[in-house]
Amino acid sequence: MPMPKHAFSPLRRLLIGGLLASVASALLPWSEAIADDARTLRIGYQKFNSINILKGSGALEKALAPQGVKVSWHEFAAGPQLLEALSTGAIDLGHAADAPSVFAQAAGKPVVYLAAEQPYPRGIGLVVREQDHLASVQDLKGKRVATGRGWNAQYLLAVALQQAGLSYKDITPAYVNNAADAVAALQSGSVQAVTLWDPFLAAAESQPGLKNLRDGSGLSNNRTFYLSTASFADQHRALLKTFFAELGKVSQWANAKPAEVAALLAPQLGISTQVLEVASERRNYNAVAITPQIVAEQQKLADTFQGLGLIPRKLQVAEAVYPASVLP
Template sequence: MPHSLFSSLRRRALGALLASLAGALLIAAAAQAQDNSTLRIGYQKFNSLNILKGSGALEKALAPQGVRVSWHEFAAGPQLLEALSTGAIDVGHAADAPSVFAQAAGKPVVYLAAEQPYPRGIGLVVRQQDPLNDVQDLKGKRVATGRGWNAQYLLAVALQQAGLSYQDITPAYVNNAADAIAALQSGSVQAATLWDPFLAAAERQPGLKNLRDGTGLTNNRTFYLSTARFADSHKALLRIFFSELAKASQWANDKPGDVAALLAPQLGINADVLEVASQRRNYNAVPVTPEIVAEQQKLADTFQGLGLIPRKLNVAEAVYPASVLP
C-alpha cells in the first residue's frame, strides 16, 4: 500500500507539474481579457487556500460585489510565483524559500501576509537500513532536494548546525517530492528533503525515518503574495479575501480531522496522514512583522552564501507597505 501510495503521488505530481506549466501559459494568454470581475487565485495542494477553495465561502462573499473567483492549481511555489509575476494570477501563496528566490530573480511580487511557524512540516528523511543516525552522518552522501525549496533551506542550516557545509554533501536536484521519495527508496540517494503532506506520508512508510525536522532551525512559513500593482487597486477586495481566509483557517486549526476528510479525495492521500500534517500546523495569517522580515533575510543571506542567489537581497523591499488584513 505505501509503495502504491507514493507511485500515485509521483504520477499526480508529474501531472500537476505539466498542468501547472500548461495552465500558466493558458492563463497568461487570456490575462488581457480578464477584468476586475474575476479574482484569480493560485494555490497548491494541502494549504489554507486549498481549504478555502473547498469551502466555497469566498465565492459567496464576493458574489454581492459582482466578482467571480477562478482557482488555478500549481505543483509548487516557483511555478505559482512565475504566473503571479507575469499577471496570469492575482494572488497566491508560496513557502519562504521560493518567495526569496522570486525576489532574487527580479519578479515583481510582494508579501501581503504570513502564516504561523510550521517547523515540523519539513524534514530530512533517510532509510532505516542505512547507518545514518544524525545530520553529521550525511557527510559525503547524496541528498535529493529541489532548488529553492523550503526543505533545501532546512538541509543547509541543519548541516551548518552539525558543523558541516553544503559542500559536504552531493545534492541530487529533483522537481517534486515524489521524485525525491523515489530516489530515496531506490537507494540512488541516501536522504531526501520533504515537506508535508509528503513528509507525514514518509514518516508512516515502513523503512523510512525523519532524521531532522525544522524545529529550532527554521520557522518554515507560508506567505501570501501578490503584485504591488494589483494590491494598490484592490485593497478592499483583498480584505474580503483575507477575511474569508481567516475563517477557513480557524476552522482548519480547530478541526484537523475535518480538514483531512475534505482534502483526502483531492490529494489521493489517506486522511490519517493528512490529519497528522494538519495537527502540527497553524493556518492563521498574520502581518509581515520586522521579525518575520529578519527570518526571511537570514534565509536569503544563507542562499547567497551557498552561491544560489547571486546578489545581496533586501527582503524588506518586497513587503507591501499597506495592510490588507481585516
C-alpha cells in the same frame, strides 16, 4: 528491507497532476469572464494549505458574488512554479513557502509579500531509509541528497548541515523539480536522503522503512507567505481584504478541526485522512501581518542562500513587503 516501488505512487500521481495544472494555469489571463462579463480573481495554490481549504469551502465565491467577481483556482506543484506564474501575470495572488519567495525576489520577479502564516517547523524534514543506517545529520557527509532549488526544505538542509558542523559542500545535492522525483530517487537508492514538506513529509513518515532524520524545529519557522504583485494590490485592496477575511474564517475552522480538514482534503489529494490529520495537527493556519521579526527571518534565509552561492546578490527582503495592510 527495500521499500516497495509502489509505496509512493499516489504522491507521484498527485505531483504530476500538479505540474500539468501549473502549465495549464499559465495560459489564463486576468480578463472578463466570457459568460457574463464578470471579473475573475485567479488564485494559485498548492496541495494542503489554507487556500486549498478555502477553495473546498466555496466561501470566497459567495463573498465575492455581490461584487460581480468570480474566482478561478490554479494548482501548482510547488512554490517556484506558482511564483513564476504570478510574476508573468498568469495569476493574481497565491502562496509559497519562505525559500521560494526569496528566490523569486533574487530573480527580479515583481512579487510582494502580503501576509504570512504562523511558524510550521515540523512541516519540513530530511527523510532517509532505515536500511542505510543514518542516525544523524552528521551521517549525511559524503552522501547524495535530493532537494529542489529554492525549496523551503532546501533551507532546512543547509542550516541542519551547519548545526551539525558540516557545510553544503559536504553533501552532493541531486536537484529535482518535485517531491515525487525526490522520493523516487530515495526508493531507487540513487540518493541517501530527501528533503520533503507536508503532506508529503507526513506520508513518508507513515511508510515502513523510512524515517524523518531532522525536522525544522529550532532551525526554520517554515512560514507560508501570501503574495501578489504591487500593481494588483494597489488596484484591488478591497478585494484582497475580502479574500483574507474569508481565509481567516476557514483558518480558524481548520485549526480547531484537523480531522475534518483531513476528511475535506483527502479526496482531492489522494492521500489518506490519517496522513493529512497528522500534517494538519502540527500546523497553525492563521495569517498574520508581516512584522519586522518575520522580515528578519526571511533576511537570514536570504543571507544563508547567498553565502552558499545559490543567490547571486545581497537582497533586502524589506523591499519586497507590500507597504499597506490588506488584512481585515
